[in-house]
Amino acid sequence: MSAIMEFRHVAFAHGARTIFDDLCFSVKYGETVGLLGPNGVGKTTLLRLAAGLLRPASGEILVRGRELGNWGRRQLSCCVALVPQELEVPFAFRVEEIVAQGRVPHLGLFGGLTSADHEAVESAMEAVDITGMRNRVLAELSGGERQRVKIAIGLAQQPKLMLLDEPTQHMDLGRQIELMALLRRLVERGITIVAAVHDLALVRDNCTSAILLTPDAPAVAGPVSELLRSDLLERAFSVERPSIERYLATQPGSPGNAGMAAPPSLDSKEATGQQEMNEPQEHREHLRRPGEQLRCRGFARHGRSWRYWDHD
Amino acid sequence: MLLLLAIVVSAGMGAVKLSFGEVLRALLHPAEAGDAGVILFTLRLPRVLAAGLVGAGLSATGVLFQGLFRNPLADPFVLGASGGAALGGAIAVFLVPALSFAGVGAIELLAFGGSLLAMAIVWTLAKSGGHFAMENMLLAGFAIGTMLNAATAALELRQEATNPGMRILAAWLHGEVTVPSWTQLSFVAILEVAALVCALPLARQLNTLALSEEYAAQLGVRVARLQILVVVVGSVLTALAVSLGGLIGFVGLLVPHFLRLIFGPDHFRLLPAAALSGAVFLIVADTIARTVFAPAEIPVGMLTAFLGGPAFLYLLNHRQRSSTV
Numbered sequence: 001m002s003a004i005m006e007f008r009h010v011a012f013a014h015g016a017r018t019i020f021d022d023l024c025f026s027v028k029y030g031e032t033v034g035l036l037g038p039n040g041v042g043k044t045t046l047l048r049l050a051a052g053l054l055r056p057a058s059g060e061i062l063v064r065g066r067e068l069g070n071w072g073r074r075q076l077s078c079c080v081a082l083v084p085q086e087l088e089v090p091f092a093f094r095v096e097e098i099v100a101q102g103r104v105p106h107l108g109l110f111g112g113l114t115s116a117d118h119e120a121v122e123s124a125m126e127a128v129d130i131t132g133m134r135n136r137v138l139a140e141l142s143g144g145e146r147q148r149v150k151i152a153i154g155l156a157q158q159p160k161l162m163l164l165d166e167p168t169q170h171m172d173l174g175r176q177i178e179l180m181a182l183l184r185r186l187v188e189r190g191i192t193i194v195a196a197v198h199d200l201a202l203v204r205d206n207c208t209s210a211i212l213l214t215p216d217a218p219a220v221a222g223p224v225s226e227l228l229r230s231d232l233l234e235r236a237f238s239v240e241r242p243s244i245e246r247y248l249a250t251q252p253g254s255p256g257n258a259g260m261a262a263p264p265s266l267d268s269k270e271a272t273g274q275q276e277m278n279e280p281q282e283h284r285e286h287l288r289r290p291g292e293q294l295r296c297r298g299f300a301r302h303g304r305s306w307r308y309w310d311h312d
Numbered sequence: 313m314l315l316l317l318a319i320v321v322s323a324g325m326g327a328v329k330l331s332f333g334e335v336l337r338a339l340l341h342p343a344e345a346g347d348a349g350v351i352l353f354t355l356r357l358p359r360v361l362a363a364g365l366v367g368a369g370l371s372a373t374g375v376l377f378q379g380l381f382r383n384p385l386a387d388p389f390v391l392g393a394s395g396g397a398a399l400g401g402a403i404a405v406f407l408v409p410a411l412s413f414a415g416v417g418a419i420e421l422l423a424f425g426g427s428l429l430a431m432a433i434v435w436t437l438a439k440s441g442g443h444f445a446m447e448n449m450l451l452a453g454f455a456i457g458t459m460l461n462a463a464t465a466a467l468e469l470r471q472e473a474t475n476p477g478m479r480i481l482a483a484w485l486h487g488e489v490t491v492p493s494w495t496q497l498s499f500v501a502i503l504e505v506a507a508l509v510c511a512l513p514l515a516r517q518l519n520t521l522a523l524s525e526e527y528a529a530q531l532g533v534r535v536a537r538l539q540i541l542v543v544v545v546g547s548v549l550t551a552l553a554v555s556l557g558g559l560i561g562f563v564g565l566l567v568p569h570f571l572r573l574i575f576g577p578d579h580f581r582l583l584p585a586a587a588l589s590g591a592v593f594l595i596v597a598d599t600i601a602r603t604v605f606a607p608a609e610i611p612v613g614m615l616t617a618f619l620g621g622p623a624f625l626y627l628l629n630h631r632q633r634s635s636t637v
Contacts (some may be wrong), residue, residue, distance in 0.1 A: 052528050077532035084526050090382045091522055091577035104520050105532035153523075157531070 003048060003062070004029050004161050004192050005080075010050060010059035012042075023059070025211055025221035026254065027161075032187055034203030034224065035196040036214030038237050043196040044085070046213070055176060063161070077105035081154035083164045087146060089138050090285055095149055096134040099125055102156025124155035128137050128182060143170030147179065147242035155186075162186065164195040168202065180206045200248065204228050222264045319360050319595060359491045361501070362556045363612070364591035366489060367563055369504055369553035371590025372583055374564020376511060376546045379518030379579045380539060381438070381449055384569060385627055388550040389561035390450065392430045392457030397547075398484050399460045400426025402467045405480055420500070423551035430456050431543050442609035461485070465502070484558030487613015489598050492556055500552045507548045508587055514542050515579040522577070560594070560613040562620020566591055568628065583588035 003026040010023040017105060019042040027033050035043050048054045052068050053215075061068045063080060071079075089098060102124065103117045116182070125131045128148040138146060146169060154162050167183075168176045180202060182192055194211075197203050203210055203224060212220045212226045214236040220227060230244045237244075338349045370388055377386040377393075386476040388394045392443045400422035437452035468481050484489050492500070517538050529535050551562070567590045568582060575581050594612065597619075 048526075051530055053526065073534065074532035077530065082526075082530040084524065085531070087523060087527070089522050090384065091572070093519075093577050095602055097519075097576075097578070098523065101520050101527075101531060153527075263581065 002028050004064055005194075006060075006062040006065075007050075008060040008062065009057070010049065010056045010061060012045060012054065012056050014045070020056075021218075023219055025219065027192060027209075029192055030187060030190065031192055031209055032183065032207045033192075033194045034207035034210040035194055035213070036198075036200065036203060036210055036227075036236070038215065041213040041215050041236075043213060044165055044220040046211075047082060047165050047194070047196060050161075050163055051080055052076050053082070074105040077157060079159055080161045080163065081157040081159035083150050083154045083162065083167065085165045087138070087150050087167060092137045092139075094137060095130060095134050095141070096121065096125070098138065098149060099130075099152045099156050102153040105157060120158055121156050125183070127155055128152045144172070144175035144178075147171060147175070148182075151182070152312075159191065161192045161194070164193065166196050166198065168197060170198065176202065200228060200233070317606075319357075319364065355491055358494065358497055359489060359602075360595055361497055362492050363489045363594045364558060365415045365497075365500055365504055366553045366557035367567075367590035367592070367594025367597075368508075369549040370563040370588040371567035371586040371593070372508055372511060372564075373546045373549045373553070374590075375515065375579060375582050376518070376542050376549075377564070378544045378568060379521060380546070381517065382522060382524075383449060383451065384572070385565065385624070386449045387562060387564040387624075388427075388546065388553070389457070389559065389563075390565065390624070391434050392455075392460060393427045393434075393550045394545060394554050394559050394561070395457040395460035395464070396426035396428070396430025397423040397551045398426070398559055399464045399467075400424065400429075400551070401484065401555055402481055402625075406583050420503070420551055420555050423555050424472060424547055426460070426504070427547040427550045427554070428544065430460060431547055435543065437538075483611070484554070486611035487558045487560040487616070488609070488611035489557045489560075496556075499520075500556060504549065507545050507552070508583070511545045511549075511583055512580065514538060514545065515583040518542070518579040519577075522579075546631060557594075558611075558613065559615050562624055563590060563594060563616055565627070566616070566620050566623050568575035569623065572595045 006026040007023050011018075012020045012023075023046070035046065037043050045054065049056055050063075052061075052071065052073070055069075063071065063076065087098075100113060100121045102115070103113060103120060106117065106120075107113070122131070125134060128151050130145065130148050130152055133141065133145065137187055138149065141149065147170070151162075151164070151167070154164075164183075167179055171179060176199070183195065183206065188192060195207075207224050208225050208289070209222060212227050212232055214220070214232075217235065218234060228248060229242045230248070233239070233244045234241045328575050335352065337406045371386045373393070374386070377385050377391060379387065380386070381391075388397075403426075404418040404422040418535050427556050434449070434452045434456050437456075438449040464481070464485060468478065482488075517528070520533050521535065521538065522533055523531075525535050525632065528538075568586050571582055571585050571589060575585055594616075597602065598612040601615045602609040604610070
C-alpha cells in the first residue's frame with residue numbers, strides 16, 4: 001500500500017448539517033496535498049477527522065492501512081500531527097516548554113522528558129528556526145513566529161503525516177514563502193503533508209496534489225494540474241470563470257523565485273485595474289520588489305487577501 | 313521546613329503564650345508537658361493543623377481549577393464550589409446528623425456532593441458555545457455561590473440557637489477555622505493527601521490542556537476524562553477544606569499567583585508547591601486572625617478577603633488590559 005491515509009465513503013454531520021456525504025480520497029507517502037475549498041465547507045472538519053478527533057458517522061478512515069478505530073490514541077498521536085489554526089496559552093509558558101508538549105504522546109503517565117525527548121524538541125525548534133526565542137512567552141511573538149511554534153509542536157511529535165490548518169494565516173508574503181520552503185524541507189525528511197490553504201497559487205507551486213471541497217457537490221482529488229481548472233474552481237468558490245483564469249494566469253511560477261520573477265506585464269496591470277485597486281495601494285506597491293508585487297495583486301483578485309496590505 | 317516552623321511558632325501563640333522551647337519540649341515529650349501539653353494538644357495543634365490542611369486544599373484546588381478553566385482567576389470560592397460544599401455540609405449537620413459515622417464522614421460526603429454539584433452547574437453555564445468565556449465563568453460562579461450561601465444562611469435561620477450545629481455553621485459562613493477533633497483531623501488529612509497524590513498526574517496533563525482542548529486531544533490526552541477527574545478531585549479537596557474552615561475566599565487565587573512568579577506556570581511543579589505554601593499561608597493568616605485583636609478573634613476568611621479581594625481585582629484589570637493589546 002502506498003497510501004498513508006485513505007478516506008473511504010466517509011460521512012459526517014455537525015448536528016443536522018451534513019458536512020460530508022460520501023468522501024473518498026487517498027494520500028500517498030511523501031505527497032504534499034493542498035486542501036482547498038471555500039470557508040465553511042469542512043476543511044477543518046476533514047483535518048479533525050483525519051487526526052482522529054472526530055469519528056465519522058459512517059465510512060472508514062485508514063492511516064497506514066489500518067482503520068482509525070484500531071489505533072491507540074497515543075499511538076496515533078505519534079504518527080499523525082494536527083497543527084490547528086489557533087494557539088493561545090493563558091499562562092506564561094516559555095516557547096521551549098510549549099514545544100515540549102509535542103512529546104506528550106511519547107511519554108509515560110508519570111514520565112518526565114528523557115534525553116531523546118529533549119533531542120526531539122531541540123531538532124524541532126531548529127527545523128523551524130525558533131531556538132533563539134526558546135525563553136520567550138507566546139504573547140510576545142508575532143503571528144508568523146507563533147505559526148512556527150505550532151509547527152514545532154507538530155514536529156516534536158515526530159509524525160509521519162502532518163495536517164496543517166491554514167498554516168499561512170496571518171502571514172505576510174515573505175513569511176508565506178518561508179513557510180512553504182519549510183514544508184518542502186519537511187517533505188524531504190519523509191513527512192507527508194496535508195495543508196488547508198486558501199491561496200491557490202501557493203497550492204499550485206508547492207503541492208503535488210490537491211483535494212477540492214465544493215459545497216453540495218462531491219469532493220474532487222487529484223494532481224494539482226488537473227484540479228486547478230477554472231470550471232472546478234468556479235463551482236467550488238462561486239466566482240466567475242474569467243476572474244479565476246486571470247488570477248491563475250498572472251501568478252509567478254514559483255514562490256521560491258518570487259524575488260527574481262519578471263516585472264509585472266501590461267496584462268497583469270490591466271487585470272489589476274479591473275479590481276478595486278485604489279491609489280494608496282498602488283503607491284505602496286512601488287515599494288515592493290517586482291515579484292512580490294505580482295503575488296500581492298494575485299491575492300487581491302482572489303477576493304479575501306486585501307489584509308496583506310492592511311497589515312502593512 | 314517553613315511549614316514545620318510555622319506550625320511550631322503559631323502553636324505557641326494565643327491567649328496563653330508558650331515559648332518556642334516549651335512547644336518543642338511538649339511536642340517531643342508529650343507525657344511530661346503538663347498544662348502546656350493540654351493547651352497544645354487539645355486546642356492549638358488541632359487548629360494549626362486544620363488551618364494548614366485548609367490552606368493546602370484550597371491552594372491546590374486553585375491550581376487545578378485554573379488549569380481546568382485555562383484561567384488564572386479560577387478559585388474554589390470564586391467559582392461557587394466552596395458555597396456548594398458549605399451548603400452540603402450544613403444539610404449534613406442539621407438534616408441528617410444520623411448519617412455520621414464516628415462524628416466524621418457525613419459532613420465531608422455531603423460537602424463533596426454540594427461542591428461537585430456547584431462545579432457541574434458552573435461548568436455547564438461557563439461552557440456555553442463550546443469554549444469558556446471568562447465572563448461566563450466568573451458570573452456563573454458568582455451567581456451559584458451567592459445562591460448557595462443564601463441557602464446556607466436560610467438553613468441557619470431555621471434552627472434554634474441552642475442547636476450545637478449553629479456554632480459550626482456560623483463559623484463556616486464567616487470562614488473561621490474550627491478546632492477539630494483528632495479523629496476528624498486525621499480523616500481529613502488522609503483523604504487530602506490521597507487527593508493530592510491523585511491530582512499530580514492530572515496536573516501534568518493540565519499543562520497540555522493549556523495549549524487548548526483541541527491541541528490536548530491531538531496530543532493524546534483524553535480531554536473529557538481529564539476534565540471530569542479534575543472537577544472530582546478539586547471538589548474533594550474543596551469539601552475537605554470547607555469542612556474544617558468554611559468559606560475562606562481567594563486563597564486558591566493568591567497562593568498560585570505568587571508561586572507562578574517564582575516557579576513558572578508548570579502545574580506539575582505548582583501543585584505540591586501550592587499545597588505547602590498554602591498551608592503555611594493559612595497557618596500564618598489564622599494565627600494573625602486569632603491573636604491580633606485578642607482576646608477577640610476575627611475569622612481568617614475576613615482576613616483573606618481583605619488581602620485577596622484587591623489581588624483579584626488587580627488580576628482582573630491586568631488581564632483585561634493585556635488581552636486587549
